[in-house]
Amino acid sequence: MLQIVDDIDSDSHFKFQRTTDTENHSMVIDFIFMGLTEQPELQLTLLLFFLQICIISMMGNVGLLLLIRTSSQLHTAMYYFLSNLSFIDLCFSSVITPKMLVGFEAEKNIICYSGCLTHFFFFCTFGIADCFMLTAMAYDPYVAICSSLTYNSAMFQNICFLLVIGVYTMGVFGAITHITGLARLSFCRKNVISHYFCDISPFLKLSCSITYINELLAILQVVITSLVITLPVLISYTFILSSILRIHSAKGRSKAFSTCGSHLASVAILYGSIIFMYCQPASNSNINEQKMSSVIYTTVIPMLNPWIYSLRNKDVKDALRKTRKD
Template sequence: MELKNQTTVMEFILLGLTEREELRGVVFVLFLAMYLINLLWNGTMISVIGGNSQLHTPMYFFLCNLSFVDMCFTSVTVPKMLTNLISDKKTISFPDCITQLYFFVVFTTAECVLLSIMAYDRYVAICNPLHYITIMNKKVCLIMSAAFFIISFLNGLLHTLLVYRLSFCNSNKIQHFFCDLTPLYQLSCTDTSINELVVFTEGSLLVMLPFLIILISYIRIITTILKIQSTAGRSKTFSTCSSHLTVVIFFYGTLIFMYFRPSSSYSLETDRISSVVYNVLSPMLNPFIYSLRNRDVKVALRRALQRNISSSFRG
């Protein structure tokens, strides 16, 4: 039998974070501020690291990648949400919804894989410091960077094609502020068991395998740190990866809660809050976490700020 896309719904209605009219203005201002802070600070991190030769190391190369992914990650969903908050028309066309879903999956996967690469980088730096430059050379870093983007784009394509095969012939109201997998599955009048199976298998591979790499890396890192005799030495060594560990806990905690649980336990309000945490709040806080807990970044930011102030006075 020929498989055809029987979609009759041509557009969806994004109900957003709140349906209370009196809260829309407050929510708009709050999320606009968070989005602008995200773009400003992640863009600043990329600029400062790129313009400071002392920070041209694998650790900061991947931190630049993380800032870029965070900017793109939030830009996939927040602008549309902000538009809907100030507009009476909250619709999104089927092609736009599929496109949004694609890039959402791409950058979610990219963040997962990139965080595991950053954990491996810290493992090599702390557990094999004498071979660090050899192992994490420029060519290896570029290959790793290209690999996680290719994997992410392919994963996004897989989930998008699986959603495209579904039929949406009843309600077109998405109980969310963007086109996510679970709300779309709930609207479909097609059996979504294959889609859910892929999320729990292939999705688990690309989320839990990186998490396993992170876990093993930090077990080895902590074991190595505990062997250091001086308290000051242990504290200084652990401080080089504490920022990354904070970001991992923040991001993975909400992501695993969101997607790796039975669909029967789906809660609209809880999932909206969780989505805000890993989709908006986490990308905004990441540059603060790294800049406040990293001496090299703080020094580079201070120097860049002083240069800009000096240039302004001379101008």
């Protein structure tokens, strides 16, 4: 197959690859992100705003990782899960935020086809892993409240390690599934992605191939994944609530509720935004709604998680005070 690369407009940055196949399509090899907004007067404000979020997110997640690693009193199952959640959040925001910040400053935010697929692969890997990590974390309060006498044996180190390995495996498997489907598509003429990163819905809208299978696969994966990650959480908290209601002391109930309050808040925000965004066909979804939902789970939640789990946690506060004194 003979391939010739040519530019159709010197001012457009649109690059195509012409092929001598039977369809004689001009194939896109570069994409341009439309960005979070098209209003020039908001670019600097949004750049400073999201730069602050990025710094706070990195400080929170890196700080929590270092604190858990250096404080022996935090070497428990709960904080083992939390350290992995912080690592995933750090990687997740690092995949999305830098490219978004470039878009606020650059005249045209360009990414190549292979770069877009790579971008989406890591976004999908850490996004799915984030969901499954929150599900794995529901096991800790369940055992702590419902089977407190057997906590040490139930939260054996090998069990926690296997749960975490399963989380990363599901993330990679889900990403490979999507990338395999996207790699078979052709992209002709259109190359402006109506988003600030390579997400699946705006990416599919640019394809000149039939995307029905990809849309169906995306919806099925979200539905199946949602069931897999929400059912264990619902079942765990059903038993937790039943156990809490049997506690006679009001102080004991309050302490039990505070144990799982942070986790429930993170689960509700993350799962809600993802289900809202992906449980609809790409052809029917509103791009502004997609952007708002994606901002929540790609930038806001990775920033909030370390603070939610640390500011309301007595053990973390004590470990921080001890570290400062040392």
